[in-house]
Amino acid sequence: MWRSSTAERDGRVPGGEALLTVDGLRVEFATRQGVVRAVNGVSYRIDPGETLAVLGESGSGKSVTAHAIMGLLDTPTVRVPAGEIRFHGTDLLGLREDDRARIRGRRIAMVFQDALSALNPVFTVGAQIGEMFRVHEGLSRREAERRAVELMDRVRIPAAAQRMYDYPHQFSGGMRQRIMIAMAIALGPELLIADEPTTALDVTVQAQIMDLLAELRRESGMAMILITHDLGVVADSADRIVVMYGGRVVESAPVHEVYQAPAHPYTRGLLESIPRLARKGRALPAIEGTPPDPLAMPTGCSFHPRCSYRQDNCVTDAPPRYRIGPTRDSACHYWREVLDGSHG
């Protein structure tokens, strides 16, 4: 079951027009203490125009997978021993670096959490946005500036024509994130990867940025992978969700179905531990224990030490991704019990 193709696993027609599929991806880091399997057989797909949320906490491998898609894992300590990342059917991992560079930025773009350190402090934002056009489209300086102002207008930066001569530190956090988004969408990518785009921002600014992203997607029809740890943000904007834990996908489903009835104990635990009005004054049903040690992943299901549904076989057998619905799967041997919510 592990090695079956993503399309089959997601219950879709093989050869259907997936925009991007990640299949059996593994990423390893060499550290002083040993090899860390940061991503351990991850598969998911995203269709054109869709918003896919990848939910997980730090160390779950959600960001590393995204970096693998972007081709940003090019240091000697990283290895990708297995897996494919197909974009329109072409395996990105098999491409030469200059072919990848042509896709990166132009067809797949990325927005990072920390906009301040992702922008170059010594160039004006106009020059940095214009750079995208000068490098990729060979426009003149004047023409590139004109397009930069257009883009800054499009991401709702007030007085764009003047502010393009300002430096990144002269903008607020929310405005900087808009500049990052402007650079990401400059060349009209088909896929935008947003890695925790609002985590560093205040809630009122977060609402502005999420609205902006939604609007841009409506206009351009681009697909988005939204990497986040925030169940609220996912509920607000995603079509489908992939939940990651310990370097693996534990649940994948349409967003409405997950919130109604989660089919993996981890997802269930996360949803239950959110403070809600009805739980006021009572202890939150928290997931016990701590996230797994990436150097010493638990045997079998990596969630088993923290799981309230655990049985003996969870310690020994890693669960496959059981198909539990037309577009749903869960990597839990006891997904039926979880779905029924029938444990004491």
Added chain:
Amino acid sequence: MAATGEPILEVGGLVKHFPMSQGVVFRRRIGEIRAVDGVSFTLRRGETLGIVGESGCGKSTLARLLMALERPTSGSVRINGREITRARGAELRQVRRNIQMVMQDPYTSLNPRMTVGDIVGEPYEIHRKVVPRRERRRMVQELLEVVGLNPDHVDRYPHQFSGGQRQRVGIARGLALKPEIIICDEPVSALDVSIQAQVVNLLERLQDEFGLAYVFIAHDLSVVRHVSDRIGVMYLGKLVELGTEDDVCERPSHPYTQALLSAVPVPDPRGRETRGRIVLQGDPPSPAKPPSGCRFRTRCWKARDVCAEQEPALQARFTTGHAVACHFV
């Protein structure tokens, strides 16, 4: 969580302005940042007061003022009726036995060169009379047990613990002197989602066990709602709304509170297409140049001329004591 106890912490007209200066040899003042600008509230024994607000609203400065880590420009902070803002030396040390804090970042709030036992036991080194020397190790182990850590791990170093466990160490240190008040400054926001609930539960259990009063400062409204009896909303150095959890969250009356509440994403996709949401325009103004009159008027959809001229006072506008600083309630 009885909210009827006698006042234990009284804050009146608290102001903290940080001077901004320029020049190296001849420093001259070019202005001031009004981080906290006239905050008043009362905390009762065993109660939790939540303070919410966005970055730059002054909530962290408020925490430091309450801890007497900064001296206020003006105003008063009284603990059990005793003024602490002018306390020094031994008197200040005495005050600190009664008010402690839990910090945001479990990675930087523990000294990496000290064992967990030394960290949790440090309060006893500083306040030597509290626990006799030979009792200290046992006390430290007891504290570790209270916060849900293995007492045999006293000799380990912070980097051998996960983020959530480190935060427990920080909480144990805060409890060591058996204070009556604990200031929690964003105690869960640096933790993984699956760990946040554990720490929230721990804080609530400790409150019940030791009758602690909390000032719970955070930007995450859903957590603040869960733990607080009363909530104060801060904007640009001022409280704009203060009332019971129910009043503030169910009947928000200040436009800023309304916008804040509606901006919090609801973890439920049902009805998201039709959900109304107030999206504020722009960013908060700089605390160095706050707007005249009502500070929220530059982003407020209800603003009229009077808002620029007259500053609305934070006053009880309902029979429940629910206080709002807005001309149009």
Added chain:
Amino acid sequence: MSETTVERQGRGKHARRGRYSPGGPWRFGPPRAASLWSDAWQDLRRRPMFVGAAFVIAVFLVMAAFPWLFTSIDPHDAATCHLSEARQGVSDLHWFGTDNLGCDVYARSVYGARNSVVIGATTAALTALVGGLLGLFAGFAGGALDALLSRVTEIFFAIPSVLGALLILSVFRTGSVWTVVLALAVLAWPMTFRITRAAVITVKGQEYVLAARALGASSGRIMFRHIMPNALAPVIVVATINLGTFVAAEAGLSFVGVGLQSPDISWGLMISDARRRFLEAPEPLLFPALLLSLTVLAFVMLGDAVRDALDPKLR
């Protein structure tokens, strides 16, 4: 709850833009109790650069302490020199040849190690102590004390060090080990001061220092229990690297004639004495110069290795 001994410090942040440090994006505590120092030691033991440098330094230290273990000739004894054997090349009898006065270059090189090591180590310790303590106080106190000390160090930085050392040593007229140490230390402490001060200011802003203040800890306790142990690493690194440069500086001062004077033995003096006849007899210059370079290199490499082991960014 399960007690794992893990810390994930890097989160996704380090992963961004493909910059993975050799330590990896995560940091793991070893299963036993370990401090940063013992972690660093575990790390150092596995670095060939460190092991090599430490071995070379160990040999020189033994040479400095017990030179008679290496040679049976006592170069302080004039009777061991024979003018008739001056400027002989390498031979079984004279491994490094002989110098202008017919003394054995090998024996003199061995005995010269002591002055180099004593001067290097004493000066490094003195600068670390003076610069370190002043840096600690200035960084911690800030304000007027900091401003004053910082201006003073700036004045020192404006003095070219060779000129300064010449000036100081010419005041004493006779160069001895202690005057050389003094001259070097007076000129070198400002650098240690600056590094310590910067480290202290960084540590002072950490939350655990705030936490200690909130507990009511005294300034002394905060300085010596919380700030100093965490600001020590860069000072140790600089002191190690400095040690090498002080050895070289001693040689330089002796070479130009203001450092140690005959009949003291030092590598710098040997190089100076041999320079005029270098073309006809290169050995008396080459061998002490080689030992000097090796010592300096060993200390600089040791400092580098220690820095890598202690640098929290790489961990």
